[in-house]
Amino acid sequence: MKSSILNRLLYTYLILFISAILILSFVFTRFIDISYYNMKKNLLIQEGSRINSLVERYGFDDLAGNQMKDALNLIGYVTNSSVYVLKTKNLEEFRPQIQSGYSSVLAEDIKDVASGKQVARRIRPQNINMDVIFVGIPIYIEGSEEGAVLFFSPLNELGQAIDHMYRVIWGIRPGLYPVCSYCYLYSIKAGY
Numbered sequence: 001m002k003s004s005i006l007n008r009l010l011y012t013y014l015i016l017f018i019s020a021i022l023i024l025s026f027v028f029t030r031f032i033d034i035s036y037y038n039m040k041k042n043l044l045i046q047e048g049s050r051i052n053s054l055v056e057r058y059g060f061d062d063l064a065g066n067q068m069k070d071a072l073n074l075i076g077y078v079t080n081s082s083v084y085v086l087k088t089k090n091l092e093e094f095r096p097q098i099q100s101g102y103s104s105v106l107a108e109d110i111k112d113v114a115s116g117k118q119v120a121r122r123i124r125p126q127n128i129n130m131d132v133i134f135v136g137i138p139i140y141i142e143g144s145e146e147g148a149v150l151f152f153s154p155l156n157e158l159g160q161a162i163d164h165m166y167r168v169i170w171g172i173r174p175g176l177y178p179v180c181s182y183c184y185l186y187s188i189k190a191g192y
Contacts, residue, residue, distance in 0.1 A: 028165065029162055036155070036158045036161070037133065037155065040155065041135060043079060044079060044133065044135040044151045044153060045135060047151070048137035051083070055146075056141055060087055081151045082151070083150070083151055084149070084151075085139070087147040088114055088146060088147050106123055106134060109121055109134065110136060110150070113136035113137070113148045114148065116138045120134070121134050130154055130155065131155040134152055135151040136151075137149045
């Protein structure tokens with residue numbers, strides 16, 4: 001009788017423990033996902049403001065200049081993103097190219113950016129198997145909307161961090177098997 005009650009308790013606690021690990025890993029995954037997305041979005045918006053001030057200082061005519069080009073390349077490298085600085089009239093030409101490669105929702109977002117709204121969205125292109133964050137920030141020169149900064153940045157670092165977290169979490173589980181086996185064998189040997 002004691003053996004059967006102990007076995008039931010042992011298996012019940014083991015199932016509860018594994019269930020708790022599964023639930024916590026799901027909750028932490030969502031928390032990390034949302035936090036990382038917001039952090040990346042805020043970083044891109046902050047860098048968009050810097051690009052806005054650079055365009056105000058140097059103008060659109062100097063976009064091909066070395067100083068502006070180097071600054072854009074550096075910001076793209078640091079944020080792990082593709083950076084596009086376009087005049088408002090060029091946004092209309094840019095939209096059909098995007099529509100073929102991405103979704104029609106993104107084309108609407110570019111239209112919103114061209115009208116002066118700031119847009120941030122997570123997208124999943126069909127030809128790439130990862131999420132990409134799109135941030136569009138209008139550029140104002142002397143109070144009028146003259147162009148936009150568009151960022152496209154992959155969110156693959158997030159997947160790598162979550163994979164590492166799962167390896168750590170599930171690395172704990174194999175360590176539990178010897179402990180649980182020892183407890184079970186000890187309970188049988190002791191005659192519980």
